[in-house]
Structure formats: structure tokens, C-alpha cells
Amino acid sequence: MADEIPQIRRFSLGYWVGTILVLLAAAVLARMLHPFNHVKSHVPASVWQLPQDAAWSFFRMVEAYILSLVFAMSVGVYAYTNLRARRLILPILDILQSIPIVSFFPAALAVAVWLFGGGRLGFEIAAVVLIFTGMSWNMTFSVYESLIMMPRETTECAESFGIRGAQRFFTITLPVCVPGLLYNSIVSWAAGWFALTACEILSVNNQKVALPGIGSFLQQAANSKTHPLELNLCGVAVLLGIIMMMEFFVWRPLAVWAEIFRYEVAVSSITRGHTGILGWYQRGWLPRAFVNYVIFPLTNGVAGLVRYTRGSAKKMVLPRMEVPALIIRVWSNIQRFAGWLLIAGLVLGGGYYIVNIFRHHLLPPLAEKIPAYIGFSFLRILIAYVLSMLWVVPAVLWARTRPRAFRRLSSLSQTMAGLPPIALTFIVISIFVEHLHMGYWGVEAAGMVLLMNGVQWYVLFNMLGGIAKIPGDLKEVCNAMGLSRRQQWRYLVIPAILPSLFTGTITAFGGGWNTLIFSEFITYSGHTYNLPGIGWLLNVASGSALPPSGKPLPAAQAQALLFAAVGCLIVLIVVLNRLLWKRLQAWAADRFRLDY
Amino acid sequence: MLLKLENVTKVYQTDGPAATILEDVNLRVDSGQFICLVGQSGCGKSTTLRLINGLMPPSSGKVYFKDKPLTGINLQCGMVFQNFALLPWMTVTQNILLALEARGIDRAAAAKRAAFYIDKVGLDGFEAAYPRELSGGMKQRVGLARAMAVEPELLLMDEPFSALDPLTSINLREELLDIWADPNLAVSTVIMVTHNIEEAVELADRVVLIGGRPGHVVMDLDITLPRPRHKNSEAFTRHVDSIFSMMAEI
Numbered sequence: 001m002a003d004e005i006p007q008i009r010r011f012s013l014g015y016w017v018g019t020i021l022v023l024l025a026a027a028v029l030a031r032m033l034h035p036f037n038h039v040k041s042h043v044p045a046s047v048w049q050l051p052q053d054a055a056w057s058f059f060r061m062v063e064a065y066i067l068s069l070v071f072a073m074s075v076g077v078y079a080y081t082n083l084r085a086r087r088l089i090l091p092i093l094d095i096l097q098s099i100p101i102v103s104f105f106p107a108a109l110a111v112a113v114w115l116f117g118g119g120r121l122g123f124e125i126a127a128v129v130l131i132f133t134g135m136s137w138n139m140t141f142s143v144y145e146s147l148i149m150m151p152r153e154t155t156e157c158a159e160s161f162g163i164r165g166a167q168r169f170f171t172i173t174l175p176v177c178v179p180g181l182l183y184n185s186i187v188s189w190a191a192g193w194f195a196l197t198a199c200e201i202l203s204v205n206n207q208k209v210a211l212p213g214i215g216s217f218l219q220q221a222a223n224s225k226t227h228p229l230e231l232n233l234c235g236v237a238v239l240l241g242i243i244m245m246m247e248f249f250v251w252r253p254l255a256v257w258a259e260i261f262r263y264e265v266a267v268s269s270i271t272r273g274h275t276g277i278l279g280w281y282q283r284g285w286l287p288r289a290f291v292n293y294v295i296f297p298l299t300n301g302v303a304g305l306v307r308y309t310r311g312s313a314k315k316m317v318l319p320r321m322e323v324p325a326l327i328i329r330v331w332s333n334i335q336r337f338a339g340w341l342l343i344a345g346l347v348l349g350g351g352y353y354i355v356n357i358f359r360h361h362l363l364p365p366l367a368e369k370i371p372a373y374i375g376f377s378f379l380r381i382l383i384a385y386v387l388s389m390l391w392v393v394p395a396v397l398w399a400r401t402r403p404r405a406f407r408r409l410s411s412l413s414q415t416m417a418g419l420p421p422i423a424l425t426f427i428v429i430s431i432f433v434e435h436l437h438m439g440y441w442g443v444e445a446a447g448m449v450l451l452m453n454g455v456q457w458y459v460l461f462n463m464l465g466g467i468a469k470i471p472g473d474l475k476e477v478c479n480a481m482g483l484s485r486r487q488q489w490r491y492l493v494i495p496a497i498l499p500s501l502f503t504g505t506i507t508a509f510g511g512g513w514n515t516l517i518f519s520e521f522i523t524y525s526g527h528t529y530n531l532p533g534i535g536w537l538l539n540v541a542s543g544s545a546l547p548p549s550g551k552p553l554p555a556a557q558a559q560a561l562l563f564a565a566v567g568c569l570i571v572l573i574v575v576l577n578r579l580l581w582k583r584l585q586a587w588a589a590d591r592f593r594l595d596y
Numbered sequence: 597m598l599l600k601l602e603n604v605t606k607v608y609q610t611d612g613p614a615a616t617i618l619e620d621v622n623l624r625v626d627s628g629q630f631i632c633l634v635g636q637s638g639c640g641k642s643t644t645l646r647l648i649n650g651l652m653p654p655s656s657g658k659v660y661f662k663d664k665p666l667t668g669i670n671l672q673c674g675m676v677f678q679n680f681a682l683l684p685w686m687t688v689t690q691n692i693l694l695a696l697e698a699r700g701i702d703r704a705a706a707a708k709r710a711a712f713y714i715d716k717v718g719l720d721g722f723e724a725a726y727p728r729e730l731s732g733g734m735k736q737r738v739g740l741a742r743a744m745a746v747e748p749e750l751l752l753m754d755e756p757f758s759a760l761d762p763l764t765s766i767n768l769r770e771e772l773l774d775i776w777a778d779p780n781l782a783v784s785t786v787i788m789v790t791h792n793i794e795e796a797v798e799l800a801d802r803v804v805l806i807g808g809r810p811g812h813v814v815m816d817l818d819i820t821l822p823r824p825r826h827k828n829s830e831a832f833t834r835h836v837d838s839i840f841s842m843m844a845e846i
Contacts, residue, residue: 157681159651161695161746162671171694175685260685260726 057213064131076143097137130199135188142180178261193418253278364560377533381512388456417457421518447519454515458508466500502585599625604657619810632796640811674743682727713741733764753788807846
């Protein structure tokens with residue numbers, strides 16, 4: 001047995017788990033080999049630094065992604081198994097998911113700097129945590145939803161045959177989550193790249209810190225006075241290259257592989273055309289050697305350990321997963337107590353912190369502008385949304401019957417969604433401001449293009465998903481009845497994609513709020529362009545932009561302004577979601593379900 | 597006595613008002629019997645099966661297995677599910693091995709046993725196939741092999757043939773009887789849930805009719821016809837008719 005070379009079977013979850021672990025080890029090792037140098041406020045953009053910058057950013061993304069995976073699996077599984085916790089976790093996740101990523105900046109920065117000091121390590125950890133906040137919530141939801149959707153017979157079967165603990169996790173729980181996790185990982189990586197600039201250039205107490213990476217490279221390139229265009233183009237090319245390589249070497253083969261984890265039997269065309277890379281991973285000599293000498297010893301070791309700790313189950317009656325009532329009562333009381341303690345601590349601590357901030361400045365400067373600026377910003381997002389719909393809907397309807405175009409569109413949406421706004425700045429500014437001389441409206445137009453980039457891909461992505469879900473028999477019956485193209489749109493396609501449309505709308509507005517911080521304060525080639533809006537205000541509060549007075553706000557006032565602005569924003573978004581979007585989504589999902 | 601249900605009542609408490617599914621169910625099962633639980637859908641026959649397996653506790657009353665009250669999941673049972681409950685990401689062999697490894701059976705012995713039962717249900721050649729590559733009948737053979745591979749004292753089957761086409765289910769029923777009669781195989785006692793009365797009369801030594809709301813044992817009929825049973829024989833039809841008329845009365 002020992003000298004027989006094990007073939008990688010078509011199914012091997014350990015392969016991917018092992019690969020992720022090895023990647024993590026590589027990322028950590030690379031960081032340990034590279035001594036942490038001091039933080040700098042400014043890293044001059046240099047093309048020769050670009051490969052290294054790209055590597056740094058990639059490692060940050062990998063670390064944040066692994067952190068997200070662990071978070072998603074543990075919290076998702078916890079929410080699934082614990083009914084009481086679920087009632088708390090789901091609404092919190094829902095809020096976390098819908099508030100802009102910048103809202104986490106002050107907290108993440110403060111905690112990281114407090115824990116790890118103001119050195120490079122502290123800021124690196126803060127950056128990874130910030131990327132994590134942009135990646136993890138949707139993944140957690142997907143884990144929870146995959147588990148909820150699991151057929152009841154599967155859980156009963158696991159119970160009946162006594163499949164438990166680590167065995168159950170690796171053979172049932174984790175595989176069930178794979179398809180949803182994969183889809184959401186693609187979205188999360190796009191969100192991570194998108195937020196990279198903001199995560200790599202941090203400011204604490206009006207002090208700017210730039211971590212080496214492709215995000216800060218792009219920012220510095222845009223501010224370069226000598227070669228902004230050339231540097232920007234190089235940065236964008238490298239970033240797009242990474243995103244496309246991820247698509248080609250990771251997501252596509254994974255998508256083909258993940259088909260095995262689906263419950264639906266009818267998988268029409270399992271994108272068989274793209275199995276080339278996957279085939280090489282499974283049969284090529286290099287991946288095989290990697291698996292045989294690195295991954296298998298690793299996973300076998302873990303599996304052996306699991307078996308060893310469990311011992312052999314000689315018992316003939318297994319206690320039910322339900323624990324005796326007394327234990328449940330005591331344990332749930334402890335949990336409830338701890339939960340309330342945690343909430344009380346957060347509320348009191350946060351309250352004290354906030355009161356402390358506002359003690360001297362009940363109304364920080366510029367705070368009176370918050371409502372109006374939120375209004376302006378909301379209007380901009382709305383316009384960006386409408387403009388996006390104007391091209392997305394026809395494009396999707398057109399591509400519906402053209403599989404090639406359909407695939408192109410969907411990989412376009414995945415690639416472009418990851419492009420940070422800063423990467424487009426140089427184009428829009430040079431077009432609208434420097435060449436067309438449109439003045440203020442030029443800046444508005446430039447900001448609008450940036451904003452659309454943060455909105456339209458989500459709509460497109462979700463609507464393509466909705467189209468793909470239309471059952472084949474409904475399409476056939478419409479063709480058989482001889483419905484015209486227009487009639488098919490009206491009676492089949494549009495009702496069928498409405499639920500996805502609303503989901504897309506919610507994510508698009510979320511994306512819009514996230515983009516504002518880049519689209520309302522644009523710096524390019526030494527010039528700054530401002531638009532009145534909450535995005536600009538957040539830039540002022542975080543010290544990136546100067547207030548109209550021309551002098552940076554004192555730290556305490558800036559902090560108070562940040563809290564006020566973020567607080568108002570969160571309230572508005574949560575109210576909007578609860579009262580409008582979620583209801584519309586629930587209505588559409590119920591009225592236009594595709595099962596009956 | 598292998599199994600005894602004593603005044604078993606099951607109440608489901610979901611968000612709405614509590615629903616009593618079963619009330620005062622009493623049942624005794626001796627080793628070696630083939631029992632069919634029949635009844636209309638929603639009468640609680642599947643719930644009864646889950647109570648016997650210990651997947652859920654009765655709200656009141658007790659389940660005794662070999663004269664000991666059952667306090668948890670009974671690993672001496674093997675369950676066959678209506679929709680097969682196979683894991684789509686595991687091959688036929690892996691699906692069966694999973695159940696064996698959960699019991700702490702060491703790998704070599706488990707592999708040997710899995711191969712033996714795969715052969716018994718006539719699936720040799722499909723060891724490395726995935727469930728989606730199999731027909732419905734073959735999937736249920738895997739489910740049967742998995743349940744038998746744990747060598748249970750009591751085989752539980754939850755409408756095992758109702759998701760299959762008629763011809764397949766006829767074949768599989770015959771094979772089930774062969775397996776049950778095979779002295780080399782450990783399975784001797786079977787409790788099967790079905791809503792198909794003819795199927796019950798064809799297979800069972802005893803047909804237990806559950807009915808009413810809340811469900812309880814309405815009829816307990818011994819069937820002593822010699823096997824193989826012929827559906828057109830007068831005795832066969834008489835049994836079917838008596839169960840049908842009892843069902844209509846509830």
C-alpha cells in the first residue's frame with residue numbers, strides 16, 4: 001500500500017483544504033522572512049516595486065480570505081445549530097453586511113493599534129481585518145443558508161448512522177456549504193480588491209500610513225506629478241492580470257469541481273469546456289507530487305488524529321444531540337447571561353466612548369451638513385443605479401439566448417467588480433475635467449462613472465444569475481407556444497428575474513455607499529476634486545480631505561464628526577433595508593418563486 | 597421481545613399551536629418478523645419509525661429495545677430513506693464506508709464489508725460511481741446496502757420504494773425478500789413504512805395500520821400466506837380489501 005502512488009480522486013476536499021493551509025503558511029512565512037520595517041506615510045510609486053507590491057496585496061487578501069472562511073464556517077454553523085444564537089446573529093450580520101466598509105475603519109484601526117502598537121505589524125493586521133470586513137458577511141450568510149437548505153433526510157441519515165463530530169463536519173457540513181461558499185468567495189474577492197486602496201492607506205490621528213501594496217501604489221500613482229497616466233496604467237494592468245489569473249487558475253476549475261457538491265441532480269451542462277485546468281490539477285505531475293508529498297501527509301495526519309481522539313464507538317445507543325433538559329437550561333442561561341453581559345459591555349463601553357467624544361463638541365463642525373449631504377449622495381447613487389439599469393437590462397435580455405455572450409458578460413462582471421475606483425480615476429478625470437473642461441459638472445460626471453463602477457456590476461452579476469436559474473422546461477413551453485421574444489420577456493423572463501433583481505439592487509446600493517468615499521473625493525496628479533456628499537465628509541473626518549477652512553480638523557472633532565456621519569449613515573441604510581428593500585425582495589421572492 | 601412501544605405519544609411544538617401526531621401507540625415486535633406500517637399520508641407512520649430509531653424522543657410513553665428503555669439514537673437499527681439520503685459528493689463505496697467508520701470499524705474490515713454488501717445488492721462494478729450517475733433503483737440499492745452493512749438487529753425502511761418507478765420497485769421488493777430470507781445475512785427483523793397496501797400484503801408477516809387524528813394503531817393483521825405471494829389469489833385480495841375497508845372507516 002505504502003509505495004503505491006495515490007491518485008487524486010475526482011472528489012478530494014482535503015486537496016483544497018490542504019492547499020489553502022499551505023497558502024496561508026506561505027503567506028505567513030513570506031512575511032516573517034521579510035522584516036517588518038517602519039511605517040511610512042508615503043511610498044513613492046515605482047514600477048520596479050510593482051511586483052513586490054502586488055505580492056504584498058495578494059498575501060493580505062489571502063489572509064483576510066482565510067480569516068473570512070474560518071469566521072463564515074464557525075459563525076454560520078453556530079447560527080444553524082443554535083436557535084437562540086441565530087436570532088441574534090442573523091440581524092447583526094444583516095446590518096454588518098449593509099453598512100459601508102469605512103464604518104469599520106475607526107474601530108479596527110483603534111483596536112489593532114492598541115493591541116499591536118503603532119508599528120508595521122499593527123497596521124498590517126488592521127489592513128487584513130479591514131479587508132476581512134468587506135469579505136466575510138456574505139460568506140457567513142451563504143454557509144447558514146446552505147445548511148438550512150440541506151435536505152432533512154441528510155441530517156436524519158447522519159443522526160441515524162451516528163455520524164458526528166469531525167467526521168460529520170468534513171463529510172457533510174463542509175461539503176454542503178461548498179457551492180454557496182464558492183460563489184460568494186468570488187464576490188468577496190472582488191469586494192476585497194475593490195476596497196484595497198482604502199485598506200492600505202490608513203490614517204490615524206491625522207497621520208497617514210501607507211502600506212506597500214498595489215492599492216497604495218495606485219493611490220500614489222494617481223498623485224504622481226510626473227507620470228500619473230503611465231504609472232496608473234501599469235498598476236491597473238497588473239491588478240487586472242491578477243484578477244484574471246485568479247479567475248482562470250482558481251475560480252473556474254473550482255466551479256467545475258464544485259458541481260459534485262450540488263444536490264440538484266439535473267445539472268444541464270456542467271461547463272464541461274473548462275475542465276482543462278482542473279484536469280491538470282488532478283492529473284499533472286506537479287500538482288500530484290505536491291498532493292502526495294505535502295497535502296496527503298498533512299490531511300492523513302489530521303484524519304489520524306481525529307480517529308485517535310474519537311476512539312472506537314463501541315456503544316450501541318448514542319445519546320441524542322439533544323442534551324438533558326437541565327443541562328440545556330443551565331447552559332442556555334450561561335449563554336444568555338454572557339450574551340447580555342457582552343451587549344451591555346459594548347453598549348456601555350461604546351456609549352462612554354461616544355459621550356467622551358461628543359462631550360466638548362455636541363455638534364462637531366460640518367455636522368449640520370450631514371443630512372443634506374446624505375441626501376445628495378443618495379441621489380447620486382440612485383442616478384448611478386438608474387443609469388446602470390438602462391444598459392444592464394437590455395444587455396441581459398440580449399445575452400439570454402446567446403450562451404457565448406452570456407459567459408463573457410458574467411466573467412466581465414466578475415473581473416470589473418474587483419477594479420478599485422482609484423484605478424479608473426485617471427481616465428475619468430482626464431476625460432471629463434482635463435479634456436472636456438466641464439468644470440464642476442465634469443467632476444460630477446467623473447464621480448458618476450466611478451460610482452457606476454461600484455453599482456452596475458452587482459446588478460449585472462445578480463441578473464445573470466437569475467437568468468441562469470430559469471428552468472429549461474419553462475423556456476421550452478414558451479417556445480412551444482410560439483410566444484414572441486417580447487412576450488417571453490414579459491411573461492417569463494422579467495417575472496423570473498425579479499427576485500434576483502431586488503437582491504442585486506440591495507447589493508448595488510451597498511456597493512454604492514461603499515464607493516462614495518472614492519467618488520466624492522478624487523485626487524489626481526496633485527489636484528483634489530470634491531463633491532458635496534457624505535463620501536467627502538467621511539474623507540474629511542478621517543483626515544484624508546481638508547475641510548473648507550483649509551486646516552485639518554483637530555483629532556477629537558474629526559472623531560466626533562466620523563461617529564456622527566457613520567451613525568446617521570448606518571441608521572438610514574438599516575431603515576431603508578428594513579422598510580423598503582427587504583420587503584420588496586421578500587414579496588418578489590414569494591410572488592415569483594419558480595417552484596410550485 | 598425485540599421492540600416494544602408503550603403508550604407512545606408525540607406532540608410537535610412548532611411556532612403555531614401544538615400538534616399531536618401520535619397518541620397512545622402500542623406495538624410489540626418479535627425478532628424475525630417483517631412488519632409493515634401502513635396508513636394515509638400524515639398519519640404519523642414515519643414519525644413512529646423515527647421514534648423507534650431514536651431520532652426523536654416520544655413526548656410521553658416509552659420505547660423499549662430488548663427490554664431496555666431507549667434513551668438515544670439506536671445504533672442497532674439501520675435506516676433506509678425514501679429519497680435515499682446519499683451524499684452526492686461520495687462514491688457508492690464511500691457512502692457505505694461513512695456509516696461503518698462512524699461506528700469505529702477499522703478501515704480494512706469496513707472496506708471488506710462494504711464490498712460484500714455492494715455485491716449482495718447487485719451493484720458490483722459501480723463501487724466508484726457517484727449517486728448522480730445511478731438510476732433511482734440503484735440509488736436505493738446503495739441505501740439498502742448501507743443500512744445492511746452496519747449489520748443491524750432491526751432494519752427500518754421509510755417508504756423505500758415510493759420514489760421508484762413500478763417495474764424497478766417490483767424487482768427491488770423481490771430482492772428485499774431474498775435478502776431477508778438469506779441466512780448468511782444478519783438482517784432478520786424489518787419494519788417498513790409504506791402507503792401502498794398491496795406492497796404491505798405482499799411483503800409483511802404483519803401489517804399494522806395507523807390512522808386517525810392523532811394517529812394510533814387501528815388494526816394489527818397477521819398475514820400467514822406462503823411466499824411468494826400472488827396478487828391475483830383470492831386470499832391476497834381478501835387481505836387487501838379488509839385493510840382498505842378498515843382505512844375507509846377511520
